[in-house]
Amino acid sequence: MTTIEAAQTPTRRTVARPLKWPILIFSPLVVLLSLVLMPDYSAYLDEVGYMLRVTARLAFALLMLAYIARPLQRQFGIGRTLVLHRRYIGLAMAFAHTVHFYYVVELALQTPEPLGWVTLIGGGLAFVLMWLMAMTSSDRAVALLGKQWRRLHTLGLHYLWLVFMQSFVGRLGPQDEYYLYALLTLWGVLGLLLRLWAYWSARLRRTT
Numbered sequence: 001m002t003t004i005e006a007a008q009t010p011t012r013r014t015v016a017r018p019l020k021w022p023i024l025i026f027s028p029l030v031v032l033l034s035l036v037l038m039p040d041y042s043a044y045l046d047e048v049g050y051m052l053r054v055t056a057r058l059a060f061a062l063l064m065l066a067y068i069a070r071p072l073q074r075q076f077g078i079g080r081t082l083v084l085h086r087r088y089i090g091l092a093m094a095f096a097h098t099v100h101f102y103y104v105v106e107l108a109l110q111t112p113e114p115l116g117w118v119t120l121i122g123g124g125l126a127f128v129l130m131w132l133m134a135m136t137s138s139d140r141a142v143a144l145l146g147k148q149w150r151r152l153h154t155l156g157l158h159y160l161w162l163v164f165m166q167s168f169v170g171r172l173g174p175q176d177e178y179y180l181y182a183l184l185t186l187w188g189v190l191g192l193l194l195r196l197w198a199y200w201s202a203r204l205r206r207t208t
């Protein structure tokens with residue numbers, strides 16, 4: 001590439017991302033609204049449970065948007081806005097799920113039963129991966145980490161997906177909101193199938 005071509009090639013910085021701030025503000029706004037609109041619970045632990053549910057659902061919705069952005073564009077030619085703003089959607093997800101973490105700590109402090117090891121290690125790893133992904137969500141980190149960046153973000157994305165799916169599938173029993181968990185599970189499974197389809201189509205294209 002010549003110097004002139006390089007100068008004319010749009011970089012991350014020159015591509016407009018008009019929804020950056022609305023996306024970044026969206027997550028704290030939803031958390032704030034949920035606090036304001038919280039039902040009148042008599043016990044503090046019920047309030048913690050409510051916030052755990054709100055933050056988990058918000059984080060999952062944002063994670064799924066980032067999860068399906070690229071395959072949606074590849075397979076159907078739609079979702080360019082999602083792809084362009086994937087980094088900010090990921091950061092908004094990290095904010096919502098950090099609030100989930102805050103309420104997990106609240107729960108642990110307020111209840112006498114200790115958290116099980118599987119929950120601690122499995123859930124803890126998910127938070128650590130998510131924070132590492134958020135900390136490396138910059139052009140500088142992408143350039144610095146190279147292939148490792150891709151590995152970290154692919155692993156983190158799928159691990160978070162897995163923990164969400166395990167939580168929703170575990171709530172599929174005869175509860176009031178089972179239909180909601182069925183829908184959330186379906187969204188996750190369709191997202192995975194879309195990614196697998198995009199992955200295998202790209203591999204096929206390369207070999208033919």
Ligand code: HEM
Nearest residue numbers: 049052053056057104119120123124126127160163164167
């Ligand atoms: C040590 C780690 C964690 C603990 C102790 C924990 C605790 C909880 C609790 C107690 C609830 C239920 C609130 C209720 O129904 O009243 C909840 C909900 C949930 N959590 Fe966590 N959590 C942890 C980490 C995570 C992680 C890492 C994820 C996902 C990556 C996650 C996803 C969810 C989901 C999907 C729900 C269900 C939301 C709903 O009912 O719609 N949690 N969590």
